[in-house]
Amino acid sequence: MNWWEGEFLRVKNNQLYLEGHPAEQLAKKYGTPLYVYSRNEVLRNLRSLREAFSPAPAELEVRVAYAMKANPHPGILKTLLKEGCWIDAVSPVEVETALKAGFPENRIMFTGTSISQEDFERVLKHPGVTINIDAYEQVDLLEAARKKLRIKRPVRISVRWNPGLGRGFCSKTVTAGDRSSDGTPIKFGVEDSRVLDTFRRLKRLGFKPVGLHQHLGSGWTEEDFPVAIKAVDRMVNKARELKRAGFGLEFLDFGGGFGPRYRQEQRPFPLPEYAAYILDRVETAKLGLKAIVVEPGKHLLAGAGVVLVRVEYTKQSYGNLFACVNAGTYNTVPRPAIYEEAYHEIVNASRVNGSKKEKVTIAGHLCETGDVFGAERLLPVPKRGDILAVLMSGAYCRSMASNFNLRAIPREILL
Numbered sequence: 001m002n003w004w005e006g007e008f009l010r011v012k013n014n015q016l017y018l019e020g021h022p023a024e025q026l027a028k029k030y031g032t033p034l035y036v037y038s039r040n041e042v043l044r045n046l047r048s049l050r051e052a053f054s055p056a057p058a059e060l061e062v063r064v065a066y067a068m069k070a071n072p073h074p075g076i077l078k079t080l081l082k083e084g085c086w087i088d089a090v091s092p093v094e095v096e097t098a099l100k101a102g103f104p105e106n107r108i109m110f111t112g113t114s115i116s117q118e119d120f121e122r123v124l125k126h127p128g129v130t131i132n133i134d135a136y137e138q139v140d141l142l143e144a145a146r147k148k149l150r151i152k153r154p155v156r157i158s159v160r161w162n163p164g165l166g167r168g169f170c171s172k173t174v175t176a177g178d179r180s181s182d183g184t185p186i187k188f189g190v191e192d193s194r195v196l197d198t199f200r201r202l203k204r205l206g207f208k209p210v211g212l213h214q215h216l217g218s219g220w221t222e223e224d225f226p227v228a229i230k231a232v233d234r235m236v237n238k239a240r241e242l243k244r245a246g247f248g249l250e251f252l253d254f255g256g257g258f259g260p261r262y263r264q265e266q267r268p269f270p271l272p273e274y275a276a277y278i279l280d281r282v283e284t285a286k287l288g289l290k291a292i293v294v295e296p297g298k299h300l301l302a303g304a305g306v307v308l309v310r311v312e313y314t315k316q317s318y319g320n321l322f323a324c325v326n327a328g329t330y331n332t333v334p335r336p337a338i339y340e341e342a343y344h345e346i347v348n349a350s351r352v353n354g355s356k357k358e359k360v361t362i363a364g365h366l367c368e369t370g371d372v373f374g375a376e377r378l379l380p381v382p383k384r385g386d387i388l389a390v391l392m393s394g395a396y397c398r399s400m401a402s403n404f405n406l407r408a409i410p411r412e413i414l415l
C-alpha cells in the first residue's frame with residue numbers, strides 16, 4: 001500500500017480511485033485539468049480534529065473556525081456550516097462569501113492585516129461579526145468606520161497578538177516572531193508590550209473585547225511541536241495578565257498551522273498531544289473562558305483535494321525526461337512554484353504501480369522554468385494521454401491560482 005492511500009485515495013487494478021471513482025473516468029467526464037475534492041475526506045479530517053479536543057470539559061466550547069482562505073468552494077463552506085464550524089475570514093469579500101453560504105454573523109471572525117477604513121466599514125455592516133484587531137493603530141480606523149456608520153451596539157473585538165515566536169514550513173509562512181527565518185520583518189499582530197494598552201483603548205472607546213488570538217504560521221510537522229506548545233504557554237500567561245487587569249475573556253484563539261503530511265518522510269504534527277496540552281493549560285489557569293478556538297485550513301482541506309492533469313507528450317532533453325502536461329502550476333497548484341520547500345506527491349493515475357519506473361520531471365505549460373509540479377520523480381514512465389494526480393491540492397491551490405499566460409483556472413468538482 002502506498003503511504004498516501006486511505007479512504008479517499010485507493011489503488012485498484014493499478015488505477016487510482018477517488019472516493020470510489022476511477023480518476024481516468026472523472027478526467028474523461030469532466031475534462032482536465034480538474035480539481036477534485038472529497039466532502040467525506042473533509043468530514044473525516046474534521047472528525048479527527050474534534051476527536052483530539054474531545055477531552056474538553058462540557059462547559060468549554062471548542063470552536064473550529066475554518067480558515068476559508070484555504071479553499072472557499074461554496075460546497076465546502078456549506079458542509080462545514082452544517083457541521084457547526086465558524087469561519088476565519090481575512091477580507092471583506094471572504095466575510096460576504098461566508099454570509100452568502102449561510103454562516104450567521106455570530107459565527108464569523110474577521111482577521112485583517114493592512115486594513116483600510118473602507119474594509120472596516122464593509123465588515124461593520126454586519127455588526128455581529130467579531131473583528132480581530134491586528135495592530136494598535138488599526139483601532140483609529142475601526143473607530144472612524146464605526147462613527148461613520150453610527151453603530152451604537154458594542155462590537156465584539158478580539159486582539160491578534162504576536163507572541164514573539166512562530167513556526168511554518170518555510171520562511172514565507174511564519175507569521176509570528178520579530179523576523180522570519182529569512183530575515184523578513186513579520187507584519188502580523190500586536191507586540192507583547194502593547195497588548196494591554198490595545199485592550200484598554202478598545203474598552204475606553206466602547207468596544208467589547210472578547211478574545212485573544214495568535215497564529216504562528218502554516219504547515220507544522222512533528223518538529224514544530226515544542227515551539228507550538230511554548231506559544232500555548234505564552235498565550236495562557238497573557239490571558240492571565242489580561243484577567244488580572246480586568247479583561248476576563250470569552251475565548252482564546254490558537255490559530256491554525258497544524259499538519260498535514262505532504263511527504264512520506266514527514267513526521268506528522270501530534271495533534272492529540274497539542275490539544276491535550278492546550279486543554280490542560282487552559283484548565284489549570286482558571287481563566288473562566290467560554291470557548292477555545294482553532295482555525296484549521298490545511299488540516300481540513302489539503303488532503304481532501306487532488307488535481308488531475310493529462311500528459312500530452314514526453315520529452316527527452318540533455319538526459320532529462322519530461323512529462324509535459326496540459327496545466328501550469330500557477331493556474332492549478334501554485335505552491336511548488338511559489339515556495340521552494342513545497343512538495344506535492346504526484347501519482348500516475350493510469351498506471352500507479354507500473355514496473356517501468358524512471359525519473360520524470362512533470363512540466364507545466366507556462367513560460368517559466370519554475371513551472372514544474374515535481375522534478376525528477378521516480379514514476380512509472382508516463383505515456384501520452386495518461387492522467388497524473390497531484391495530491392494534497394485541496395488547500396491553497398485553487399484559492400491562489402492565477403490566469404498567468406491567460407491560461408484558464410480549471411473547473412472544480414466536489415464528490
Ligand code: LLP
Nearest residue numbers: 067215218219256257258295296297298396
Ligand atoms: N488563521 C490565520 C489567521 C491564518 O492566517 C491562517 C493561514 C490560518 C488560520 C490557517 O492556517 P493553516 O491551518 O491552513 O496552516 N499559502 C500558504 C499558507 C498560508 C497560510 C496563511 N494563513 C501555503 O500554501 O502553504
